[in-house]
Amino acid sequence: MMQLSCPWCGLRDETEFACGGTTHLERPPLAATDADWGHYLFFRDNPKGVHLERWRHAWGCGQWFNVARDTVTHDVLAVYRMGDPPPRLGA
Amino acid sequence: MRYSALALLRGALSGHRNWPPAWRSPEPKPQYDVVIVGGGGHGLASAYYLAKNHGITNVAVLERGWLGGGNTGRNTTVVRSNYLYPESARLYDFSLRLYEGLARELNFNVMLSQRGHLMLAHSRHDLESMSRWANTMAMHGIDAQLLTREQVGAMVPALDLSAGARYPVLGAFMQPRAGTARHDAVAWGYARGADHLGVDIIQNCAVTGFVTDANGHVTGVDTSRGRIRTARVGIAAAGHSSVLAKLAGFRLPVTSYALQAMVTEPLKPRLDTVVISPGTGAYVSQSDKGEMVIGASLDLFPSYAQRGSFGVLQGVVAATLAMFPSFSRLRLMRQWAGIVDVVHDSSPIIGPTPVPGLYINCGWGTGGFKAIPVGGWTLAHVLATGRNHELAEAFQLERFVTGRLIDEAAASGIAH
Numbered sequence: 001m002m003q004l005s006c007p008w009c010g011l012r013d014e015t016e017f018a019c020g021g022t023t024h025l026e027r028p029p030l031a032a033t034d035a036d037w038g039h040y041l042f043f044r045d046n047p048k049g050v051h052l053e054r055w056r057h058a059w060g061c062g063q064w065f066n067v068a069r070d071t072v073t074h075d076v077l078a079v080y081r082m083g084d085p086p087p088r089l090g091a
Numbered sequence: 092m093r094y095s096a097l098a099l100l101r102g103a104l105s106g107h108r109n110w111p112p113a114w115r116s117p118e119p120k121p122q123y124d125v126v127i128v129g130g131g132g133h134g135l136a137s138a139y140y141l142a143k144n145h146g147i148t149n150v151a152v153l154e155r156g157w158l159g160g161g162n163t164g165r166n167t168t169v170v171r172s173n174y175l176y177p178e179s180a181r182l183y184d185f186s187l188r189l190y191e192g193l194a195r196e197l198n199f200n201v202m203l204s205q206r207g208h209l210m211l212a213h214s215r216h217d218l219e220s221m222s223r224w225a226n227t228m229a230m231h232g233i234d235a236q237l238l239t240r241e242q243v244g245a246m247v248p249a250l251d252l253s254a255g256a257r258y259p260v261l262g263a264f265m266q267p268r269a270g271t272a273r274h275d276a277v278a279w280g281y282a283r284g285a286d287h288l289g290v291d292i293i294q295n296c297a298v299t300g301f302v303t304d305a306n307g308h309v310t311g312v313d314t315s316r317g318r319i320r321t322a323r324v325g326i327a328a329a330g331h332s333s334v335l336a337k338l339a340g341f342r343l344p345v346t347s348y349a350l351q352a353m354v355t356e357p358l359k360p361r362l363d364t365v366v367i368s369p370g371t372g373a374y375v376s377q378s379d380k381g382e383m384v385i386g387a388s389l390d391l392f393p394s395y396a397q398r399g400s401f402g403v404l405q406g407v408v409a410a411t412l413a414m415f416p417s418f419s420r421l422r423l424m425r426q427w428a429g430i431v432d433v434v435h436d437s438s439p440i441i442g443p444t445p446v447p448g449l450y451i452n453c454g455w456g457t458g459g460f461k462a463i464p465v466g467g468w469t470l471a472h473v474l475a476t477g478r479n480h481e482l483a484e485a486f487q488l489e490r491f492v493t494g495r496l497i498d499e500a501a502a503s504g505i506a507h
Contacts (some may be wrong), residue, residue: 038492
């Protein structure tokens with residue numbers, strides 16, 4: 001079973017967490033075109049490889065945090081807090 | 092050659108040593124009228140209908156691995172058309188009707204078994220939404236029935252209907268024409284049919300890029316076996332659609348997830364219909380070999396790994412045993428996952444992309460197998476004519492900008 005390291009609670013099983021999808025999405029201004037708004041809501045990179053995503057320790061402390069995870073190997077490459085900039089990986 | 096009882100007899104007389112291959116393995120030509128990327132059910136059906144319906148036979152199907160080695164060979168083989176909205180009802184029932192004639196059409200036994208599909212109601216609210224659903228289907232001219240608890244018990248004696256059942260069954264909603272088909276046979280049948288009509292099926296050939304001219308129009312594809320010139324490309328790559336879209340320079344409203352399934356050791360006939368419990372996220376049917384085929388809900392985090400997580404596996408096994416306690420001593424023989432292309436409204440995308448000449452068939456998510464005939468039919472139509480097929484008109488990429496979504500999250504069967 002995949003395990004994630006909650007920044008507050010430490011290493012726990014995947015079943016305690018809920019994935020909130022891609023992180024670092026920026027909401028466009030209210031004056032955005034329909035196309036920009038549609039892309040913000042629905043269109044994603046959906047990478048085969050490193051994905052920056054939000055997780056919530058839903059059946060634990062309830063906190064959100066960010067994870068850099070490989071979508072092929074499921075290796076967790078970094079765990080960082082909401083509001084932190086994306087980590088530099090493999091540098 | 093045509094398969095028949097006579098051909099079988101002739102084969103038997105020569106010890107079954109002289110059967111010709113069902114399709115050729117040609118070297119790729121430098122140029123094709125149409126190139127299909129993806130040799131699963133949808134890609135092969137697209138090639139077949141391009142040749143059959145539109146007379147376009149200078150077609151290549153490029154497959155990175157082997158035919159039907161992706162989701163076509165990994166699904167739980169259920170076919171049905173119990174969808175809610177009129178656009179979906181038309182689309183999926185057209186597919187089911189093509190399935191009903193497919194073995195004859197392809198001269199290949201796809202082992203369609205219309206054994207019925209039961210969706211269990213575990214609460215009064217389930218019953219109410221199912222009666223709305225069944226009535227809507229009836230209005231669309233599609234067979235649907237509501238079953239009482241007693242009728243369910245008579246139809247599925249293995250189901251736990253006792254007072255102590257963990258998930259009480261109040262009734263069910265059934266589509267009698269739904270059932271299962273042999274997934275490999277669907278891929279092989281379309282492959283053989285397309286090959287006979289002149290289509291080149293090229294396996295072990297990965298697409299590594301798209302070539303465009305100064306106007307951005309597709310002029311070819313780069314592959315692991317060299318460049319192939321073509322003015323029209325159809326992508327039918329399910330969970331890998333976003334990877335191909337990235338090569339072509341655009342994004343899709345798709346997220347790839349792993350969807351798990353598993354089979355038990357074979358046993359004598361015990362279950363002669365398909366039973367799904369949306370509330371618990373498990374569904375079961377019995378294969379012709381006798382294995383219980385168990386399908387799970389999605390592993391709800393993005394994944395390209397063709398294996399499922401143990402957490403979901405535990406949950407689906409627990410849910411299955413709550414429904415069918417007598418299965419508790421069966422051993423699981425195999426467990427696997429396919430990578431499915433989930434969009435926000437659980438409806439497909441069949442039509443043009445931002446790149447002229449490049450068309451896509453994706454977004455079927457957890458339910459692509461049942462849609463193979465119509466997916467192929469409609470992708471072939473837009474590739475051949477440049478116009479969307481009437482059935483596919485509502486299922487365009489632009490709906491994610493206009494907001495005209497067709498939300499089939501419930502009808503897609505399992506939890507998203």
